[in-house]
Amino acid sequence: KQEVTQIPAALSVPEGENLVLNCSFTDSAIYNLQWFRQDPGKGLTSLLLIQSSQREQTSGRLNASLDKSSGRSTLYIAASQPGDSATYLCAVFMDSNYQLIWGAGTKLIIKP
Amino acid sequence: DVKVTQSSRYLVKRTGEKVFLECVQDMDHENMFWYRQDPGLGLRLIYFSYDVKMKEKGDIPEGYSVSREKKERFSLILESASTNQTSMYLCASSLDDRGGYTFGSGTRLTVV
Numbered sequence: 001k002q003e004v005t006q007i008p009a010a011l012s013v014p015e016g017e018n019l020v021l022n023c024s025f026t027d028s029a030i031y032n033l034q035w036f037r038q039d040p041g042k043g044l045t046s047l048l049l050i051q052s053s054q055r056e057q058t059s060g061r062l063n064a065s066l067d068k069s070s071g072r073s074t075l076y077i078a079a080s081q082p083g084d085s086a087t088y089l090c091a092v093f094m095d096s097n098y099q100l101i102w103g104a105g106t107k108l109i110i111k112p
Numbered sequence: 113d114v115k116v117t118q119s120s121r122y123l124v125k126r127t128g129e130k131v132f133l134e135c136v137q138d139m140d141h142e143n144m145f146w147y148r149q150d151p152g153l154g155l156r157l158i159y160f161s162y163d164v165k166m167k168e169k170g171d172i173p174e175g176y177s178v179s180r181e182k183k184e185r186f187s188l189i190l191e192s193a194s195t196n197q198t199s200m201y202l203c204a205s206s207l208d209d210r211g212g213y214t215f216g217s218g219t220r221l222t223v224v
Binding site: 030034036041042043044045049089093100102103104105111 | 116118153154157200202204212213214215216217219220
């Protein structure tokens with residue numbers, strides 16, 4: 001059974017720092033992996049989608065990498081800003097059963 | 113950009129009431145989903161639909177039903193609301209079967 005883990009559960013860093021959020025999964029037979037952002041009390045915003053055949057995707061200050069064989073993905077945020085404060089969730093799509101499996105999220109706080 | 117619109121941001125209902133949560137997407141997506149999100153439990157799939165008039169149970173369908181009469185609209189129905197259905201409800205859609213989800217802004221439902 002696929003399990004998705006995000007460590008740490010919470011992270012606080014000073015503004016301007018580069019940071020990495022981690023997502024690991026136990027079953028490497030994924031179809032794709034998606035990173036989302038959720039602001040308090042709101043819905044989810046899709047940030048990046050990486051297909052299983054890809055190694056990374058970039059959007060602005062965000063870069064997501066995928067190492068399927070080791071069951072890891074990272075979300076790199078460059079030059080963090082207070083507006084980046086949110087909960088970041090990763091989810092993997094399993095082609096075997098058409099299920100999207102979610103991590104519990106990392107709550108990120110960027111201190112001004 | 114795809115938009116997924118949930119009709120209410122906040123809703124307060126009484127125990128035993130029949131509750132309708134509406135979700136509309138504007139990009140002709142085939143697939144639509146209803147999740148609930150609770151602290152410590154993450155996102156849990158309630159129901160999903162891959163086509164008009166088609167529905168499939170997710171992980172926690174008990175106490176809920178859905179309706180998809182038109183491609184763009186997916187409604188979640190609480191037949192008789194109970195306090196344990198107090199939660200954040202999130203609707204999502206995707207173009208194909210394999211992820212690339214877009215979420216609505218969520219409905220915070222309180223059952224009193």
